[in-house]
Amino acid sequence: MKKYFIAFLLLLAAQAMVAQKMTTLTYFQNDTLKLDLDLFLPEKASSEKLPLLLYVHGGGFSGGERQSGYDLCRYLAKNGYASATITYTLYAKGKKFSCDGILSEKIKAFQYAVNDLWLATSFFIKNSAKYTIDTSKIFIAGSSAGAETVLHAAFWDFKTMNLYNNSLPENFRYAGLVSGAGAIMDLNLITQKNVIPMFFFHGNGDSTVPYGTAPHHYCKTNASGWLMLFGSYSIYNRLLEMNGSVSLYTFCGGGHEYSGYLFEKEQHHILNFLNDVSKGKKFQNHEIIATGKKNDKSAAYTFCD
Known part of the structure; x- marks a missing residue:
């Protein structure tokens, strides 16, 4: 009986591998x-x-x-999407990236990661026929530094910030x-x-990347690495002002440990967002979770009380 059970598990594993169809490029x-x-x-x-989601x-x-x-x-591949997870330049490796870092170096870390994402995007646009990609439906997603990367990739001026000899349409x-x-x-x-449709999730007690508007790591104003950032809640309100499509999931009192929560544990929320955008649906919603x-950073956001 044990042999049959092991064989069954191996069959399931083999089927899962087929369903993934993962290729390194x-x-x-x-x-x-x-x-x-x-x-x-x-x-x-x-x-x-x-x-496609990158x-x-x-x-x-x-x-x-x-x-x-x-x-x-x-998960996305099983639900009809092409998806890719990328390696990118870790410019801050071996460098100080907190309050005692150098501001220009912190910005370069953002810029190199953004440029690599643009390179990956260009790769799929150029090879769209080979991989059957709809270039009008390329989505980007990221956690923590990856989230900062996708936000700047979407809104930085390509001609100004591009580092390589490549182009986007x-x-x-x-x-x-x-x-x-x-x-x-x-x-x-x-x-x-x-402006494009956006989906945010964030702990409003995050002491690393601000949920609202605050310096990175909540650094003091005389810190060498002081950098003002506008987090999920601030961007959400910006999109409401523009009447754009936006969703925000707030983890009340949660810290930076929630930066990958939906990617890792509740991927169906990501799929629902992608499907709604693909179908041209308009949405504006804020889920309180x-x-x-309890976290002192959440005190300013009374909707969690």
Whole structure:
């Protein structure tokens, strides 16, 4: 009986591997840099073009690995999406990235990660026929540093911030983005001309990346690494002012540990967002999620009381 049970488990594992259809690809390479991604496709080939989600892992621009996006990518592939999790330049590795860091170096860490995401995007646009990708439905998602990456990739000016000899189509826009505990340096980067649907989730007690508007790591104003950031709640309100499509899940009292929560444990929320955007639905909603935690950073947001 035990042999049959083991054989059954091996069969299930083999079926799961088939369903994943994971392929490792090099999306950029030059004399000094090689960047890979893992692409997950639905089990059954389709003649219809597939929407694509590009996932950027967290790790403070100094650590983390693309494998942390596997569960999300597998889930999306099983539900009809192409999805890829990318390796990117960890510019802050070995450098100070908190209050005692150097501001210009912190911004470079953002810029290198953003450029790598643009390179991955360009790769799929150029190879859209080969992988049956719908280039009008390219979504981006990230956790923590990855969330900061996707926000700046969506709204920084490509011509100003581009570091490589590559290009994106004129007036290219991502179809939407998902940000887990992310923030942006300047709310004014988001305008009526470039606004896209967005889905945020964030603990409002996060002491690393502000939920509202505050310095990174809540640094003092005389800190060498002082950097003002506008977090999920501030961006959410910005989109409400613009009448844009936006969802926010607030983990009351939760800290930075919630930066990957939905990617890791409740991926159906991500899928629902992608489906709603793909169908052209308009939405504006704020979900309040109790955690049982108390944190002084949440005091300013009385909707959690």
